[in-house]
Amino acid sequence: MPHPDTAAALAAVDTHFDEFVAELQQLCRIRSRRQEPDQMAATARFIADSVHRWGGQAEIIEWEQSHPYVLAEIPGAGRRRLLHFTHYDVEVEPAGDDADWISPPYAAEIHDGRLYARGVADDKGALMSRLHAVAAWRLAGLTPPVTSRFIFEGKQWLHSPGLGSFCAAYADRLDSDAALWENSWRDGQDRPLLKLAEKGVLYLRLTVRTLPRDLTSQNTALLPAATARLAAALAQLQRPDGTVTVPGFADDVRPLTDAERDLLAEVEFDGDFLRERAGVRGFTGGLDDRQAAVAIRTVPTLTVAGIAGGDMRDDVTLGIPATAAAKVEIRLVPGQDPQRVLAAVRDHLAATGFGDVDIEVMATSRPNMTDHRDPFVALVADAARRAYGTEPVIEPYTQWIGNQGALAARPIVGVGVSRADSGVDGPNENIRLDDYRDGIRHVIEVMAALAVTG
DSSP states (O other): OOOOOOHHHHHHHHHTHHHHHHHHHHHHTSOOBTTOHHHHHHHHHHHHHHHHHTTOEEEEEOOTTEEEEEEEEEOOSSSOEEEEEEEOOBOSSOOOOGGGSSSOTTTOEEETTEEEOTTIIIIIHHHHHHHHHHHHHHHTTOOOSSEEEEEEEEESSTTOTTHHHHHHHTHHHHOOSEEEESOOEEOTTSOBEEEOEEBEEEEEEEEEEOSSSOBOGGGTTTSOOHHHHHHHHHHTTBOTTOOBOSTTTTTTOOOOOHHHHHHHHTSOOOHHHHHHHHTOSSOGGGOOHHHHHHHHHHSOEEEEEEEEESOOSSSOOOOBOSEEEEEEEEEEOTTOOHHHHHHHHHHHHHHTTOTTOEEEEEEEEOOEEOOTTSHHHHHHHHHHHHHHSSOOEEESSOSOBOOGGGGTTSOEEEOOSEETTSOTTSTTOEEEHHHHHHHHHHHHHHHHHHTTOO
């Protein structure tokens, strides 16, 4: 198959760009918050209607532990299939005060060349850019050069517990040569980041019960407090500086290669911003900025995310806590198996005299990584050079947790339409319209290049 001529499709982006932006604004005006199922269902319907509008088929599928998935396909001329994974829920993290916005968060207004809306940077802009890339081919009077398959996720829980079973059940409809993951951005030097990995997560709740009920603290010399026992158990897992002390915790971590270290050296890292935001003078272990940029991506971590136990009313209370609990987040890096790490934690607590600690698994996902030498990575990078007119940055490891492992049977590259200063999930979340245009153009170039591979 000859290399498709992208000129007409790229021209269609410019001709129809206002139409594309208006459709994105419509999507951003739907308040797709995970705690509002009616709004989530309305968002799924809007996306399915958009797929139909641009010549495809879409099915809205109810699924366990999730808001509806939208599974879609827009046929192309060649035999190659490109999968697009995006999500339509917003407010992944605390989003701040609505009063701090320059316009209401769901008004989707444009100010000074930027579209402001909650969820536009993560992830509705990326979502619609994929559909508009396919639309551009059709508006140019052409058949898209590859078949585009889409999985649009509406997360009910942050850790997407239903994604794995959904992907397994619909594996035939998700079968593809490669995938573009949900999101990425341009850095402070205007360079597009191509993200090749996600960390996994093992999220635990540790619970200790020492008494049948809280009893008066006059008996503290005689009876065990659950809070003291839980604190002692947690102290077995890490040192005060955060270093994990579980034997074998990092045994299966994939070694960082020299080539990957060189790639990470090109990734922008603003240490001053993080230190100022955290109110600290330096990083743990005395790491400099370059060491910190590598560590944040490649070191598995354990965080005691919350502790509860005893009577915390604003009063003097006299009691021995009978139960105490803590949430523990373990971020896993490529090479690690969440089940093996879980077993290591259980074994270590038992070996140190804390076998009575109840361990509940709240969430789990496997880390994933696409080899930076994969031909698809080179293809996406070449397409970025054409679309953006600059050299992209390949990020082989990231600090983000996610669920790429559910689709790990193909190379996956994260691309997007936002920037490091887009204010994701905070007041005034935004994307630049010029970045949205370039993001559409990038996907068009990827489609054309994939059509002639293999």
